[in-house]
Amino acid sequence: MIASYCVPGYFLVILPLVALAYQIVPRQHRRKLLLLADYAFFFAISGKLLIFLLVSTVSIHHIGLWLESFQTERDLAVKGAERSERKQIKAVYKGKMRGVVTLGILFHVGLLLVLKYANFFGSNANALLGALNLPFSLPEFKLALPIGISFYTMQALSYIIDVYRGTVKPDRNLGRLALYMSFFPALIEGPICRYSDTADQLWAGNPITYRNLTFGAQRILFGLFKKMVIADRLNPLIQAVFLNYQDYDGGVVALAMVCYTCQLYMEFSGTMDVVIGSGEIFGITLPENFRQPFFSKSISEFWTRWHITLGTWFKDYIFYPVSLSAPLKKLTSNARKKLGNHFGPMLASGIALFCVWFCNGLWHGSAWNFIFFGLYHFVLIFCGNLFEPFNQSSLEKLHINRQGVPWRVWQTVRTIILVNFGELFFRAHGLQAGLAMFKKIWTDFKLDAFASGDYLVGIDVKDLIVVIAGVVFVLVFSILHERDVSVREAIAGQKLPVRWLCYYGLILLIIIFGAYGQAYSPVDPIYAGF
Amino acid sequence: MEELYEILEELQPEVDFKTATNLIDGHLLSSLSIISLIAELEDAFDITIPAVEIVPANFNSADAIWALVQRLSEDD
Numbered sequence: 001m002i003a004s005y006c007v008p009g010y011f012l013v014i015l016p017l018v019a020l021a022y023q024i025v026p027r028q029h030r031r032k033l034l035l036l037a038d039y040a041f042f043f044a045i046s047g048k049l050l051i052f053l054l055v056s057t058v059s060i061h062h063i064g065l066w067l068e069s070f071q072t073e074r075d076l077a078v079k080g081a082e083r084s085e086r087k088q089i090k091a092v093y094k095g096k097m098r099g100v101v102t103l104g105i106l107f108h109v110g111l112l113l114v115l116k117y118a119n120f121f122g123s124n125a126n127a128l129l130g131a132l133n134l135p136f137s138l139p140e141f142k143l144a145l146p147i148g149i150s151f152y153t154m155q156a157l158s159y160i161i162d163v164y165r166g167t168v169k170p171d172r173n174l175g176r177l178a179l180y181m182s183f184f185p186a187l188i189e190g191p192i193c194r195y196s197d198t199a200d201q202l203w204a205g206n207p208i209t210y211r212n213l214t215f216g217a218q219r220i221l222f223g224l225f226k227k228m229v230i231a232d233r234l235n236p237l238i239q240a241v242f243l244n245y246q247d248y249d250g251g252v253v254a255l256a257m258v259c260y261t262c263q264l265y266m267e268f269s270g271t272m273d274v275v276i277g278s279g280e281i282f283g284i285t286l287p288e289n290f291r292q293p294f295f296s297k298s299i300s301e302f303w304t305r306w307h308i309t310l311g312t313w314f315k316d317y318i319f320y321p322v323s324l325s326a327p328l329k330k331l332t333s334n335a336r337k338k339l340g341n342h343f344g345p346m347l348a349s350g351i352a353l354f355c356v357w358f359c360n361g362l363w364h365g366s367a368w369n370f371i372f373f374g375l376y377h378f379v380l381i382f383c384g385n386l387f388e389p390f391n392q393s394s395l396e397k398l399h400i401n402r403q404g405v406p407w408r409v410w411q412t413v414r415t416i417i418l419v420n421f422g423e424l425f426f427r428a429h430g431l432q433a434g435l436a437m438f439k440k441i442w443t444d445f446k447l448d449a450f451a452s453g454d455y456l457v458g459i460d461v462k463d464l465i466v467v468i469a470g471v472v473f474v475l476v477f478s479i480l481h482e483r484d485v486s487v488r489e490a491i492a493g494q495k496l497p498v499r500w501l502c503y504y505g506l507i508l509l510i511i512i513f514g515a516y517g518q519a520y521s522p523v524d525p526i527y528a529g530f
Numbered sequence: 531m532e533e534l535y536e537i538l539e540e541l542q543p544e545v546d547f548k549t550a551t552n553l554i555d556g557h558l559l560s561s562l563s564i565i566s567l568i569a570e571l572e573d574a575f576d577i578t579i580p581a582v583e584i585v586p587a588n589f590n591s592a593d594a595i596w597a598l599v600q601r602l603s604e605d606d
Contacts, residue, residue, distance in 0.1 A: 165582040315561070320581040323565050332569045341541055345565040385562055 003045045003147055003188055004524070005274045006227045011220055014041070018184075019281055023208045030205030031179060034282070038182040042147065045188075049146035052115075056108065057174070057181045060156045063104040064163045064170035064177075070097050071166075101164040105157060112153050115143050120366030148187045150363060154313055155181055159195045161317055168195050176203045185278035189271050191289045192309040198284065206283040211492075216281035218488055221506045222477075223273025227523075228514035230470040231267040234259045235515070235523045236458025242427055245437045250445035252455050253437050261423040262471065265293070267523055268307070292478045297411035299380045299418055310363070314356045323352035342389055350382055357381075368431040376422050466513050534596050537570050547592045554586040564589065571595075577602040 004010065018037045025033050043050050074093035078086050113121075118141050126137045159180070162168035171177050180199040241248055241256035248256075269290040279286040287309050296302035303311050322328065328348040336344030354375075361374020392402075400407055421438065428434030449455040456464065480487055491502050538547040545558050553559045559567070567589075568579050579602060588598045 165580070167582055316581075316584075319561065320584050323561075324568060324579070324581050324584075329569055329572065332565055333573060336566060336569060341566050342562075345562055345569070349562050349565055385560075 005185065005188065005271055005278070006224060011224070011274065015185075015278055015281070019208060019213075022205075022282065027205045027207070031175065031203055034202065034205075035175060035179050035182070038179070038184045038187065041184040042182060042187060046144075046147045049144060052111070052146040052149065053152060053182060056111070056152060056156050057178045059104065059107060060159050060181075061171070061174045061177050063100060063160050065172065066100050067097055067160075067163050068170040068172075070100070071170075097164055101160055104160040108153050108156050112149060115145055115149060117362070117366045118143060148189075151190045151192055152181050152187070154192045154310075155195075158192075158313060158317065162195060171195070171199065173203075176200075179203060183279070183284070185275045186286055189268070189275065190309055191272065191275070191287045192313050193287060197287060201284045204283075208281060208283065212280055212283050215488060215492070216277040216279075218491070218503065218506075219277030219280060220274045221277075221503065221510070223270040223275075223277060224514075225470070225506060225510050226266040226270030226273065226474060228510055228516060230467055230474070231263045231270060231523050232515035233459065233463050233467050233470075234263045237456070238263055238427070238523075240457045242429060242433075242437075245433065245440065248440075248457070249449060250440040250443065251447050252449050252457065254441045254445065255455055256457075257420050257424045257427075257437070257441070260427045261420045262467075263523060264423060264427075265290075266474070292482045294416055294419075295412060295478070295482055296415050297408060298384055298415060299377060300384060302415055302419060303377070303381075310360070314360060318356050318359060319352045322355050323348050328352070343386075346386060349385070353382055354378055364426070369425050369428055369434050372431050372434065373422055373426045376425065380418060463515075470513070531592075531596055533574060534571075534592060534599065537567070537574060538592060538595075541567055541570070551591040553591060554589050559589060567595075571599060575599050575603060 018033075021037075022030050022033055039050060039053075042053060070093050074089065077089045077093075081089055122138045122140055129137055159168065159177070163170050176199055177195075179202040180193070180195055183193075183198065183202055186193060238256055238260050241252060242260070245253055245256075272289045276286045276288070289308050291305040291308065293302050293306035296305055323332075323345075328351060332345045332348040335347055338344070339346075357374040357378035358371065359374070360377070361371040364370040364373065395402055395407075424437055425431070425434040428437055477487055491499055494502070535547055538545070541563055542559070545553070547553075550556070550558060564584060568584075571577065572579060577599060579598070583598060583602070588594055
């Protein structure tokens with residue numbers, strides 16, 4: 001079974017069947033049906049590896065109850081104690097709860113490290129041992145990875161940390177936690193949900209309404225358009241150039257880089273439209289993962305608009321806890337007195353940022369090019385923060401208006417260029433290939449292939465025209481969204497013939513211009529591999 | 531409250547903290563400013579601000595920050 005939401009088997013068979021069954025069964029059984037569908041979906045893709053999801057779910061349930069027992073004991077002890085003793089009692093229980101939550105974190109992170117990164121660390125350790133001429137090596141394991149492990153592990157960690165912090169009440173109901181961990185539309189590529197956002201919605205078993213059904217279907221259609229008309233159509237060019245970059249000049253490599261950035265956005269955001277639209281059908285509001293990222297004016301803003309649920313996860317569970325840890329707080333306090341408000345907190349935030357971006361790179365995959373991708377963004381964001389006062393004073397001296405259109409356009413263009421170079425390393429077959437491609441763009445840039453037409457690798461002019469028209473279509477929607485215009489509400493407010501003309505129009509566009517059939521190989525779901 | 535205004539104005543003089551109600555949502559306080567602000571608040575009011583309290587609701591206005599400081603002072 002193909003692990004993708006953009007295949008007819010999903011949106012024409014699985015989703016309608018589950019939705020139909022969900023609507024038919026009595027309300028109190030809908031949650032059971034949904035859980036059955038989740039587990040059947042997982043089993044169909046990952047088979048017996050379902051055990052990992054089960055173990056993860058049972059373990060967070062147990063940890064939640066464990067933390068709850070300490071919370072109850074602590075509250076009782078505090079109630080009966082003198083005011084002077086309360087602080088001490090709280091500190092004792094905080095230590096115990098910290099021990100429990102640390103155990104839970106180590107278990108989940110350890111499982112992920114073993115399953116996803118054992119070979120990466122092993123092969124690098126072996127290379128190091130070989131270089132040192134040491135006569136032993138680590139065994140290599142071929143471990144199968146359960147689908148969506150990187151996503152549901154983040155959900156598991158956020159649940160136990162939130163219970164520890166007291167922002168979420170421990171859930172005694174194993175079924176509700178299991179539903180939270182495994183909602184099938186979000187299982188493969190996220191979004192990374194928080195327990196407080198989705199658990200109750202999933203458990204409620206609300207009926208499917210006409211509005212939810214049509215709004216969900218609209219969103220799915222728009223996602224399929226992005227994926228099938230744009231991302232899949234660009235695939236032959238990207239595959240060919242990234243695989244045999246040596247055969248092309250820097251101009252074609254640069255084109256492939258731009259096409260890949262476009263493909264990644266259309267594929268991932270398109271899949272998210274299908275996922276969020278699927279949730280909408282069941283009346284479940286899943287968190288948004290994209291907010292017009294290519295309108296960002298800096299790399300740090302870009303990451304508040306691209307893969308939002310991953311960014312907020314790292315901010316809430318790594319950036320702030322690290323930068324506000326006791327040693328770093330002390331460092332900030334001392335540094336501020338000597339270096340001032342801007343440069344004072346820079347070291348602590350730099351350490352926290354490094355942790356975030358190292359983990360972000362590693363999360364995307366067990367290869368050096370992903371780690372490089374993470375550290376590339378760390379350097380850009382850190383330097384952006386560091387040089388902000390210099391940047392500001394330079395603009396003032398040059399009499400450049402920071403709010404003026406030319407400067408804002410330049411900021412946007414600059415951000416898009418920097419994002420493209422990051423994605424080049426992200427897609428490259430290894431770090432060496434990424435560096436070689438980067439070098440080619442700067443040292444072997446020619447326009448000959450564009451003059452002769454040789455730049456069209458694996459695609460033709462018609463494909464290119466369809467892609468450009470598709471990008472313009474998506475861009476118009478993005479501009480309207482950026483201006484807070486809801487196109488979906490506007491369409492829903494029209495009379496029936498106009499509404500259905502829009503829906504059928506979009507379906508026809510996908511059927512006519514979608515890249516499917518024997519002549520095309522659709523791009524695999526990129527984030528499913530993470 | 532006056533002490534809080536002084537801290538905030540020293541941190542970011544260009545922002546009118548007496549009227550602003552979207553310090554986080556409006557990107558007036560960056561993550562870097564928040565780290566500075568927390569260090570300053572902890573020193574000035576002898577409190578500990580845990581990471582869990584860093585949510586927009588607690589930092590969107592001077593009033594919200596003041597309410598957080600008072601709550602944490604009582605807890606301590």
